[in-house]
Amino acid sequence: VEPGFPTGLLVTLDRSSRSGVRSQLERELREAVQQRRLAPGAKLPPSRTLASELAIARSVVVEAYTQLVAEGYFEATQGAGTRVCRIPAPPDAKRSSSPARLNMAFTTGLPDPAFFPRKEWLRCYRAAVDACTDEVLGFPEPRGRIELRAVLADYLARVRAVRSSADEIVICNGISQAIAVVCRAMRARGASTIAVEDPCFEAHRRLVAACGLTPVPIGVDEHGIEVSRLIEADVAMVLVAPAHSYPSGAVLSPERRLALADWARQRDALIIEDDYDAEFRFDRTPVGALQGLAPGNVVHAGSVSKVLNPSLRIGWLAVPDWLLGDVIDTKFIEDVATETFGQLALARFIETGAFTRHIRRVRPLYRARRDQLLDALRSQAPDLRPQGAVAGLHLYVRLPQDVREGDLIAAAKENGLRVEGAARHWAAANETEPAVLVGYGMLRESTILRDVAALIAAVRDAGGPRTGGDAGAPPPVARR
Amino acid sequence: VEPGFPTGLLVTLDRSSRSGVRSQLERELREAVQQRRLAPGAKLPPSRTLASELAIARSVVVEAYTQLVAEGYFEATQGAGTRVCRIPAPPDAKRSSSPARLNMAFTTGLPDPAFFPRKEWLRCYRAAVDACTDEVLGFPEPRGRIELRAVLADYLARVRAVRSSADEIVICNGISQAIAVVCRAMRARGASTIAVEDPCFEAHRRLVAACGLTPVPIGVDEHGIEVSRLIEADVAMVLVAPAHSYPSGAVLSPERRLALADWARQRDALIIEDDYDAEFRFDRTPVGALQGLAPGNVVHAGSVSKVLNPSLRIGWLAVPDWLLGDVIDTKFIEDVATETFGQLALARFIETGAFTRHIRRVRPLYRARRDQLLDALRSQAPDLRPQGAVAGLHLYVRLPQDVREGDLIAAAKENGLRVEGAARHWAAANETEPAVLVGYGMLRESTILRDVAALIAAVRDAGGPRTGGDAGAPPPVARR
Numbered sequence: 001v002e003p004g005f006p007t008g009l010l011v012t013l014d015r016s017s018r019s020g021v022r023s024q025l026e027r028e029l030r031e032a033v034q035q036r037r038l039a040p041g042a043k044l045p046p047s048r049t050l051a052s053e054l055a056i057a058r059s060v061v062v063e064a065y066t067q068l069v070a071e072g073y074f075e076a077t078q079g080a081g082t083r084v085c086r087i088p089a090p091p092d093a094k095r096s097s098s099p100a101r102l103n104m105a106f107t108t109g110l111p112d113p114a115f116f117p118r119k120e121w122l123r124c125y126r127a128a129v130d131a132c133t134d135e136v137l138g139f140p141e142p143r144g145r146i147e148l149r150a151v152l153a154d155y156l157a158r159v160r161a162v163r164s165s166a167d168e169i170v171i172c173n174g175i176s177q178a179i180a181v182v183c184r185a186m187r188a189r190g191a192s193t194i195a196v197e198d199p200c201f202e203a204h205r206r207l208v209a210a211c212g213l214t215p216v217p218i219g220v221d222e223h224g225i226e227v228s229r230l231i232e233a234d235v236a237m238v239l240v241a242p243a244h245s246y247p248s249g250a251v252l253s254p255e256r257r258l259a260l261a262d263w264a265r266q267r268d269a270l271i272i273e274d275d276y277d278a279e280f281r282f283d284r285t286p287v288g289a290l291q292g293l294a295p296g297n298v299v300h301a302g303s304v305s306k307v308l309n310p311s312l313r314i315g316w317l318a319v320p321d322w323l324l325g326d327v328i329d330t331k332f333i334e335d336v337a338t339e340t341f342g343q344l345a346l347a348r349f350i351e352t353g354a355f356t357r358h359i360r361r362v363r364p365l366y367r368a369r370r371d372q373l374l375d376a377l378r379s380q381a382p383d384l385r386p387q388g389a390v391a392g393l394h395l396y397v398r399l400p401q402d403v404r405e406g407d408l409i410a411a412a413k414e415n416g417l418r419v420e421g422a423a424r425h426w427a428a429a430n431e432t433e434p435a436v437l438v439g440y441g442m443l444r445e446s447t448i449l450r451d452v453a454a455l456i457a458a459v460r461d462a463g464g465p466r467t468g469g470d471a472g473a474p475p476p477v478a479r480r
Numbered sequence: 481v482e483p484g485f486p487t488g489l490l491v492t493l494d495r496s497s498r499s500g501v502r503s504q505l506e507r508e509l510r511e512a513v514q515q516r517r518l519a520p521g522a523k524l525p526p527s528r529t530l531a532s533e534l535a536i537a538r539s540v541v542v543e544a545y546t547q548l549v550a551e552g553y554f555e556a557t558q559g560a561g562t563r564v565c566r567i568p569a570p571p572d573a574k575r576s577s578s579p580a581r582l583n584m585a586f587t588t589g590l591p592d593p594a595f596f597p598r599k600e601w602l603r604c605y606r607a608a609v610d611a612c613t614d615e616v617l618g619f620p621e622p623r624g625r626i627e628l629r630a631v632l633a634d635y636l637a638r639v640r641a642v643r644s645s646a647d648e649i650v651i652c653n654g655i656s657q658a659i660a661v662v663c664r665a666m667r668a669r670g671a672s673t674i675a676v677e678d679p680c681f682e683a684h685r686r687l688v689a690a691c692g693l694t695p696v697p698i699g700v701d702e703h704g705i706e707v708s709r710l711i712e713a714d715v716a717m718v719l720v721a722p723a724h725s726y727p728s729g730a731v732l733s734p735e736r737r738l739a740l741a742d743w744a745r746q747r748d749a750l751i752i753e754d755d756y757d758a759e760f761r762f763d764r765t766p767v768g769a770l771q772g773l774a775p776g777n778v779v780h781a782g783s784v785s786k787v788l789n790p791s792l793r794i795g796w797l798a799v800p801d802w803l804l805g806d807v808i809d810t811k812f813i814e815d816v817a818t819e820t821f822g823q824l825a826l827a828r829f830i831e832t833g834a835f836t837r838h839i840r841r842v843r844p845l846y847r848a849r850r851d852q853l854l855d856a857l858r859s860q861a862p863d864l865r866p867q868g869a870v871a872g873l874h875l876y877v878r879l880p881q882d883v884r885e886g887d888l889i890a891a892a893k894e895n896g897l898r899v900e901g902a903a904r905h906w907a908a909a910n911e912t913e914p915a916v917l918v919g920y921g922m923l924r925e926s927t928i929l930r931d932v933a934a935l936i937a938a939v940r941d942a943g944g945p946r947t948g949g950d951a952g953a954p955p956p957v958a959r960r
Binding site: 046047048059062109110114116121125126134137139140146167173174177180188207210212309310312313314334336337339 | 590619792817822
């Protein structure tokens with residue numbers, strides 16, 4: 001499969017050794033790079049291939065690759081570690097040659113994989129495929145399956161006070177594509193700019209630009225997007241997450257909600273409402289979607305990525321009538337339609353109540369993790385200032401002024417901890433106050449105190465005298 | 481669910497009547513429109529709602545809606561019949577008030593839904609979800625799952641002589657999105673034009689334009705795209721289907737294959753190879769993919785849409801190294817990644833040999849349908865000239881010069897037969913020779929003679945003295 005990669009020569013595993021197979025494999029691969037037996041730029045074999053050649057579980061290979069990516073020996077474009085780094089491993093990578101896997105406990109944007117209700121999901125999927133007629137296997141509908149659109153219209157009305165019908169729902173591959181089809185439909189109608197929150201999810205700023213719209217950053221404070229500044233700006237479109245701005249965690253205040261809806265109606269503007277994690281709200285009654293205030297001026301976007309899992313790639317739009325045809329056309333041209341069976345499975349999952357039961361089950365678990373995290377931060381590091389705690393799965397933690405974000409990320413990495421910086425989500429990444437994003441979706445009760453201690457130790461390390469020059473590795477790719 | 485639609489008033493079904501429930505429902509709805517009890521523009525309830533109110537199977541409602549869309553009473557944006565037509569039903573819709581469903585036997589671009597191996601698919605899907613680790617439920621990889629990329633690299637090498645590794649495969653939502661991410665990645669590198677075949681799949685011409693590239697039509701004759709004209713044109717990119725040009729059905733000749741690959745290498749140009757139905761080749765040994773001749777200059781694109789079903793929305797790219805990072809970035813920005821479980825199911829489906837077994841099983845069935853169609857056309861209408869029969873699931877049938885395509889489509893519809901015109905796939909739709917596309921993926925042995933007779937009758941009807949003016953309804957939305 002991979003000629004030119006002489007696996008047999010490179011890796012020798014001693015199964016009788018007390019050190020695990022994985023750490024042996026990591027050491028072997030690390031040394032192969034250090035000794036230039038694996039040249040810079042060389043391709044690694046697919047994990048499947050190597051696992052089969054070595055007669056070990058593929059997961060062991062995947063973990064070893066991941067570790068060596070984290071250590072800077074291997075290079076992974078977008079997550080698949082399959083090439084030896086072209087850039088020589090930094091000297092400190094050698095220093096930390098004890099096989100310390102990076103601790104991902106604070107990863108943001110991901111629900112706990114252990115919560116995914118796979119039995120229930122499989123039951124719904126099987127029932128959907130078993131029941132499907134030839135019509136289902138005909139041309140896929142660009143708008144999405146009526147079964148899912150119908151239950152979503154009901155669900156969104158009930159839970160989010162969205163005012164729409166099944167006709168006005170369009171199924172997309174998660175929120176990113178949902179935003180893309182709206183932006184492209186508007187671009188084709190002549191739109192050229194779109195206001196975005198500052199800070200906002202960095203990938204979305206790139207996305208609207210890829211759709212041909214110039215992003216116009218509008219500040220976010222503790223009450224959400226500054227609507228007065230939006231009004232001053234010469235824009236007729238805005239992308240906003242009123243329920244839980246990312247990454248700041250701000251919730252749009254009631255006054256600004258009304259002002260935003262008024263602006264849209266008076267300006268005849270379009271609001272794209274990114275409702276990415278509205279299901280996880282902890283401290284007060286959920287506010288309804290902005291869409292309910294101005295259904296003719298708001299496109300509402302949501303997905304199952306936070307409630308179930310981003311791997312499912314199912315999102316939706318509720319689209320005002322005047323824009324609906326254009327959005328459906330755009331979706332058709334882009335990729336015909338979203339995959340059908342997953343839609344039918346999700347329709348059953350929602351219809352049978354499994355979706356609501358699942359939210360009811362996991363919400364208190366996430367809330368408990370958040371509370372533990374806040375308590376630990378408060379007691380161990382009162383000078384850190386967590387924000388945005390009322391909802392979602394992450395905190396925005398502001399750092400003492402003398403801490404550089406890049407230094408902290410490097411110091412944390414040195415201690416085996418992965419930390420996400422906030423700077424990249426700001427329009428002017430160089431001028432921001434230092435902050436990190438601390439996810440709690442995957443925190444475990446048994447390890448949280450240790451994890452928080454490691455984070456704080458890294459803050460202290462980074463707060464010491466600067467070592468000068470750049471702090472080393474760039475922050476990891478941020479995903480929401 | 482749908483206030484304002486007084487179902488109870490509108491539809492009365494007599495279950496003791498000898499006429500079927502469906503034809504009763506169709507008649508009731510038709511009369512409601514004719515009598516303006518259902519106003520132009522009024523929304524119909526979702527089929528699920530109406531079915532449950534009437535206590536009938538939802539499929540009956542779906543079929544009735546479909547029929548009334550075909551008759552012009554209801555309006556369906558992209559296939560979901562849910563609104564009363566705003567345009568008054570044409571007078572001839574009343575004439576054909578006998579409930580004649582449109583016969584879809586000649587639909588192109590769709591494999592027979594009855595062939596979909598749903599048990600085997602479900603088995604693979606269940607095994608994939610059962611086996612998946614937390615890592616699978618982490619952030620989805622923009623490039624696609626390594627399990628699928630690894631088996632696809634093997635499969636494409638074996639079956640299509642594609643030269644790529646698992647690293648160079650990128651999973652997309654079918655071929656449309658695959659083309660879109662390549663075009664956008666090239667646009668970002670400064671590309672502004674792309675040569676396309678003339679005729680080519682109309683939606684792809686719109687797609688490349690949506691990606692910011694100006695399509696430059698290059699003629700296709702019986703030997704495929706005219707490479708000499710491509711060389712004359714000032715372009716550095718081309719979208720081409722060498723194995724089976726759509727819709728003409730031309731196969732690129734060996735000489736032109738070499739010339740095309742040479743051109744790409746010398747011009748440092750990029751070829752997007754659309755390999756959409758290469759698995760269905762009947763009359764000679766398959767030629768390998770063009771990609772194998774110039775792996776550094778060809779992006780190879782394929783999908784499961786013709787072998788399994790377009791509802792699965794799984795396609796792939798094999799991308800040259802120099803473009804790979806840009807393509808993965810584009811895919812990430814557009815929609816993060818393609819849905820995961822379907823990828824894992826497909827990996828198993830291919831790995832266990834089910835994919836190859838399936839192709840081996842259905843290829844002779846499609847071939848038999850094609851042969852029957854050709855025989856019937858030859859004996860009943862020797863003046864029609866079918867082309868492109870060596871591969872795929874459709875014929876390009878040229879019509880006598882005195883037949884206008886629009887007239888034929890209208891005449892066929894009058895006789896209850898849906899026929900797809902070829903004109904829309906040409907760059908200059910008004911100047912083309914009259915032709916229709918005749919799919920045989922869904923032909924049944926028992927009805928083929930009747931279906932062909934209906935088609936020929938429509939040709940004869942349309943060949944008579946013109947009735948003047950436009951021929952009525954536009955042709956249905958073409959899908960490949």
